[in-house]
Amino acid sequence: MKIDVRIREEPRLVMAIKASLDRDGARKLSRFLLHRDQRAFTRLELDLATVDFIGLSAIATLQELCLSLRQRGGSMTLLNVSGTLASALGCLGGTPCWILQNLDQESKDKDVSG
Numbered sequence: 001m002k003i004d005v006r007i008r009e010e011p012r013l014v015m016a017i018k019a020s021l022d023r024d025g026a027r028k029l030s031r032f033l034l035h036r037d038q039r040a041f042t043r044l045e046l047d048l049a050t051v052d053f054i055g056l057s058a059i060a061t062l063q064e065l066c067l068s069l070r071q072r073g074g075s076m077t078l079l080n081v082s083g084t085l086a087s088a089l090g091c092l093g094g095t096p097c098w099i100l101q102n103l104d105q106e107s108k109d110k111d112v113s114g
Contacts, residue, residue, distance in 0.1 A: 004047040005029065014041050021051055026058035030065045042074045049080035054088055066097035077101050 002018040019029045033044070044065075054062075066076040076098040081089070086103060 003049075003051060006045040006047075007033070007041045008043040008045065009041050019046075021048075021054055021058050023055055023057040023061075026061040030061050033065060034068060044069060044074065044076045045079055046076070047079045048082075048085060051085060052082065054085065059089060063097055070097055075099060 003021055005017050005019045006013060007015040007017075019025055033041075046062075062076070069076055078089070078098050078100050080102045081100050083103070086100060089098075089100075
């Protein structure tokens with residue numbers, strides 16, 4: 001299963017790629033992005049519309065990537081996150097680094113109900 005990844009240097013799109021979010025795919029994506037010119041982009045968007053499950057190792061890799069982006073003034077946005085996936089992404093504890101956008105109705109209902 002592949003996801004859409006958009007790499008932006010505001011306001012223009014620098015690169016759009018497809019990536020896998022299994023353990024190895026998340027590592028490859030992270031290595032690819034972190035070994036690029038550190039000033040090449042300020043925003044990373046991952047469209048998770050087709051993702052139902054992410055393993056803990058992939059979540060941890062995304063968290064490391066997100067923290068690296070934040071340290072240099074960037075941000076990571078996760079788009080189209082399902083309720084199940086939002087719960088999995090919150091499993092690491094602490095304050096999440098990424099921004100969740102376009103949550104599905106199940107996630108919105110959970111957020112409203114507390």
